[in-house]
Amino acid sequence: MQPGSAYDILIIGGGINGAGIARDAAGRGLRVALCERGDFAGATSSASTKLIHGGLRYLEHGELRMVRDALSEREALLAIAPHISRQLRFVLPHVRELRPAWMIRLGLLLYDHLGTRSSLPRSYGVDLRGSHYGAALKADLRKGFVYSDGWVDDARLVILNLRSAQFHGATILPRTRFVAARPERRSWRARLQRSDGRWIDLEARVLVNAAGPWVDDVLSATTVVPSRPRVRLVKGSHIVVQRLYDGDHAYLLQNDDRRVVFVIPFGANHTLIGTTDLAVESPLVPMTSSPAEVEYLCQAARRYLRQAVAPEQVVWSYAGVRALFDDRHRDPASITRDYTLALDEVNGSIALSILGGKLTVYRRLAEAALAKLHRRLETRRGTWTAGEPLPGGDLGTGGMNALIDRLRARYPALPPLLLQTLAQRHGALSDEILGDARSESDLGIHFGAHLFEREVDYFIRYEWAQTGDDVLWRRTKAGLDMPAPERIRVHDYVRERANEAPSPAREGG
Numbered sequence: 329m330q331p332g333s334a335y336d337i338l339i340i341g342g343g344i345n346g347a348g349i350a351r352d353a354a355g356r357g358l359r360v361a362l363c364e365r366g367d368f369a370g371a372t373s374s375a376s377t378k379l380i381h382g383g384l385r386y387l388e389h390g391e392l393r394m395v396r397d398a399l400s401e402r403e404a405l406l407a408i409a410p411h412i413s414r415q416l417r418f419v420l421p422h423v424r425e426l427r428p429a430w431m432i433r434l435g436l437l438l439y440d441h442l443g444t445r446s447s448l449p450r451s452y453g454v455d456l457r458g459s460h461y462g463a464a465l466k467a468d469l470r471k472g473f474v475y476s477d478g479w480v481d482d483a484r485l486v487i488l489n490l491r492s493a494q495f496h497g498a499t500i501l502p503r504t505r506f507v508a509a510r511p512e513r514r515s516w517r518a519r520l521q522r523s524d525g526r527w528i529d530l531e532a533r534v535l536v537n538a539a540g541p542w543v544d545d546v547l548s549a550t551t552v553v554p555s556r557p558r559v560r561l562v563k564g565s566h567i568v569v570q571r572l573y574d575g576d577h578a579y580l581l582q583n584d585d586r587r588v589v590f591v592i593p594f595g596a597n598h599t600l601i602g603t604t605d606l607a608v609e610s611p612l613v614p615m616t617s618s619p620a621e622v623e624y625l626c627q628a629a630r631r632y633l634r635q636a637v638a639p640e641q642v643v644w645s646y647a648g649v650r651a652l653f654d655d656r657h658r659d660p661a662s663i664t665r666d667y668t669l670a671l672d673e674v675n676g677s678i679a680l681s682i683l684g685g686k687l688t689v690y691r692r693l694a695e696a697a698l699a700k701l702h703r704r705l706e707t708r709r710g711t712w713t714a715g716e717p718l719p720g721g722d723l724g725t726g727g728m729n730a731l732i733d734r735l736r737a738r739y740p741a742l743p744p745l746l747l748q749t750l751a752q753r754h755g756a757l758s759d760e761i762l763g764d765a766r767s768e769s770d771l772g773i774h775f776g777a778h779l780f781e782r783e784v785d786y787f788i789r790y791e792w793a794q795t796g797d798d799v800l801w802r803r804t805k806a807g808l809d810m811p812a813p814e815r816i817r818v819h820d821y822v823r824e825r826a827n828e829a830p831s832p833a834r835e836g837g
């Protein structure tokens with residue numbers, strides 16, 4: 329289907345919620361178009377903590393249903409995206425003044441049993457003094473708890489959902505801004521503008537407004553008047569430092585303000601620390617972490633870790649904005665993370681806006697969105713997305729380890745670390761990149777950090793990458809392990825390559 333035709337749904341926003349709805353709807357046989365004005369996952373959906381979790385701390389706010397649903401989704405996501413996700417063990421050091429041990433124990437017990445049957449290990453108490461979990465912590469921390477959650481590469485999750493949507497027939501329009509829409513005969517006439525200035529006019533029976541922090545801006549370009557402002561914008565920052573400790577486990581640290589801060593291994597060489605909760609008025613782009621936020625995160629880590637953590641050690645930071653459904657809580661950290669689907673109607677034309685939500689529940693949110701649109705858009709097929717792996721996620725028997733073994737056998741001359749890196753980005757699709765390569769030189773230019781020309785070409789051709797940042801910070805995190813000259817080389821290469829003949833991905837079909 330080409331731009332200009334009639335669609336069942338026009339989705340505005342290529343973050344995780346737009347991508348998830350596009351996949352689900354296209355797989356049910358609906359004619360879907362999705363437009364994203366920047367790079368996919370260029371906003372909130374690449375700026376998260378990347379946890380697929382129920383959110384232990386939300387139990388304190390009494391959000392039992394939300395936590396239970398999210399824990400069930402954790403299982404579903406680990407199953408459909410096994411290449412870009414993994415289980416993660418969290419260590420929660422106990423500090424008596426902050427929360428009593430019985431309270432934490434009870435919370436963890438609930439957390440273990442709330443969702444549908446979990447494949448993750450149950451929580452337990454640990455004596456930190458004799459355990460490797462305590463090795464990175466200050467000596468006065470004696471007691472702790474260990475529990476499990478999931479981790480996912482958020483930006484890749486978006487791309488894989490979009491690729492799946494495209495396989496199912498969706499039209500994906502990168503770097504295409506939604507400008508306005510007017511209701512017409514129970515449908516919408518929408519105007520979009522591509523980054524090269526060209527206009528696209530199309531008709532859609534339903535608008536889905538998945539613009540995240542810009543949800544109200546998009547709505548105001550459709551003549552829909554919401555009854556009251558419905559989103560609260562809450563900024564969150566993360567910092568990245570060189571690896572602070574050995575081991576694959578993460579820490580959940582209780583802060584004096586009763587918030588929690590996560591410390592998580594990030595790639596082979598770094599540690600991620602986040603996040604903050606700051607009310608903001610507008611979603612500025614690019615969003616940056618303030619010096620005060622950086623100091624707050626360093627201080628939270630310093631309180632618990634043996635190793636010093638100071639702002640000068642920060643090698644990268646990022647910030648994003650949560651667009652939360654306004655439940656009138658004053659404290660930004662207490663506003664619900666649950667989602668709301670708001671259906672608005674103008675002269676018989678309907679628009680569905682996504683407010684709030686979490687990366688973890690995007691798949692369920694997409695199902696709920698389609699259920700809400702059911703009367704207008706009947707589909708032959710029901711829910712399906714939990715049963716089909718995302719592209720590359722069909723790892724076969726033996727899972728990730730077996731896939732890496734197969735790649736090693738097939739490409740014996742390629743470095744094992746390169747094969748592992750590719751498997752963790754592309755899963756069963758790794759062969760599409762490696763093809764007939766027999767040695768590293770067959771993969772073209774080596775930009776550094778296991779990033780080769782062939783993979784960059786793949787990102788441009790099949791994953792809509794058009795700038796160096798798309799490749800270095802979203803399709804991969806290779807930027808973290810490259811010095812500036814190597815990164816500049818990637819920028820130059822992508823700029824040149826992306827301007828060449830249009831690729832199937834860039835045509836949007």
Ligand SMILES: Cc1cc2nc3c(=O)[nH]c(=O)nc-3n(C[C@H](O)[C@H](O)[C@H](O)COP(=O)(O)OP(=O)(O)OC[C@H]3O[C@@H](n4cnc5c(N)ncnc54)[C@H](O)[C@@H]3O)c2cc1C
Nearest residue numbers: 341343344345365372373377378379506540564686687688
């Ligand atoms: C600091 C932080 C930490 C988080 N950690 C977690 C976590 O660990 N686990 C978890 O489950 N969730 C987490 N979340 C929540 C999660 O990241 C968000 O719920 C999710 O990414 C929201 O996705 P979205 O698609 O709604 O919005 P976005 O990702 O912001 O996407 C909206 C898109 O719409 C596009 N857009 C806007 N206007 C237009 C227009 N006019 N035309 C075309 N496109 C437009 C934007 O460019 C943007 O790409 C976190 C959020 C933050 C901020």
